[in-house]
Amino acid sequence: MVQITLREALRDAMAEEMRRDPNVFLMGEEVAQYQGAYKVSQGMLDEFGPKRVIDTTITEHGFTGIAVGAAMAGLRPIVEFMTFNFSMQAIDHIINSAAKTKYMSGGAISCPIVFRGPNGAAARVGAQHSQCFASWYSHIPGLKVICPYSATDAKALLKAAIRDDAPVVFLEHELLYGNSFELEEKEVPIGKADIVIEGTDVTIVAFSLQVGNAMKAAEELQKSGISAEVIDLRTLKPLDTETIINSVMKTNRLVTVEEGWFFAGIGATISAIVMKEAFDYLDAPVENVHAQDTPLPYAANLERLALPQVDNIIDACKKVCYR
């Protein structure tokens, strides 16, 4: 199988869709001449030219509004945020303009647009540049939210996002961009989770970077005789509750893992869903692994303490297994 980095997989997904559909274009800060702040759009300016790979000013509010307007007129923009931290400047257009207009217009205006870029904590960049927006965007009716881990899923789901008529928030992870993965060329539907490790004793649900940590935790747990099932959520909205519930009905224990904060977070929501739909199957209260309730500190030791680590996942799994 082909080995490919996550950043190459993302680039290939965009390039393939741009070859297929002339309405697709990429805009954002440094996406063209600079080849992408994280080199995700490497080579795209050469292939597609400045008309379709468009450098913008550092003005997220304005250029996001322009892209949303272009989508309302039937184009299919891909907006790259240098990081999702800066999407807060543009969040009004993502929510009020992109997500709500189809409903407010009684279905007359769709907004086929993808907002993508790195999300969550990178490494040692401090509080303003390290935040997970998964729960923020998943809260909004009218948005789809995708948060892949592997190159195969990232490529397939980015292509699906570009083809989708809904506004899609596509959350990547900077720490995964350089990782090599085996690439399988296949279609992955939006809204389907993936069981990446099968197990019988505890279910771990995770997304993005934390899928890697969950898999490492599962390996370690195996040594203690605990068989963990790891689910990569891949899409957060719409959430594949069926896969989660079926797994919990099998393992009777659940640990959620996310890089964001607990309060009003993804893990809290999944806990509520599982309590409602699989209460009788739970043999232990759900455990949630998440960031500490603090802005992310800079010091290496504190940063490590603030973010979910493999050990935290192992401890949570042992706790729900009463070990």
Added chain:
Amino acid sequence: MEKNLKAKYCKFYEEMLLIRRFEERAGQLYGLGKIGGFCHLYIGQEAVAVGLFASAHKGDKHITSYRAHGHMLVAGSDPVSVMGELMGRSVGCSKGKGGSMHVFDIEKGFYGGHGIVGAQVSLGTGLAFADHYRENKNATYVYYGDGAAHQGQVYESFNLAKLWNLPVIYIIENNEYAMGTSVSRSTAVTDLSKRGESFGIPGMRVNGMDVLEVEKAGLKAREHVAQGKGPILLEFLTYRYRGHSMSDPAKYRSKDEVEKYRDDDPIIKFRVFLLEHKYMSEEELKIIEDKIKNDVIKCVESCENSPEPEESELMTDIY
């Protein structure tokens, strides 16, 4: 030629009067509780939308704020689809799910109807971007108020619109008040037509109470865009006779001030002009006035007879 002019002027009068009567009726229906929430009337500003739509070409796009009923009526939409939306009925253009601030008619080139002050300026620049991308000859008319004129995203949009030379006409409907805050209490530079200058966007300041002057400025601006010169800014000096929305008693301005502007009423003035220059007779005008009165009555009847949206509509149109 004279005949064409007469037909055009007749249309201007009809369109302005339709907006006036429609909005007056909307105000009454609001008072009766048949329209809820926010309702921003266009009374006083009619000449701006009517004159500018007359300058537009087929295929051009239009987008505005929440003060949107008038623009959609001039776009040629069925008044029932507008009033029905205000009344939250299934016959509304958004099936009753949008409300007064969220009316749309894509087939007529009208892209809403947006509730966040200034958002339509970036969105409208995006509509123009789409036409530029498709390399067609369309232009986009982007309407906003003197309040929105201070929003940051307006200038972010100006900058890119000129950088990319997008076919967009920015229109400030300066009705002197951003809700209750007058222009002179909002900015040290009250000539808003200059707001594009540092971005390379030329501006014109125009009397927005005179439909013919509005049309003339619109034609100039449309020609500017047609020549590939990129964005242009028009500031229209106008006035809203009612409060910001139906819940605003407008106590921040004096009766004298409102009366002064009453003398400048764009519809009454145009009526006098039509009579004085013998474009139309008193009888002809009366026929138009009666017809519009009846049209609005019938429009409201249709809306009253329309049911509220089906409960199943709650969960549709979300993707």
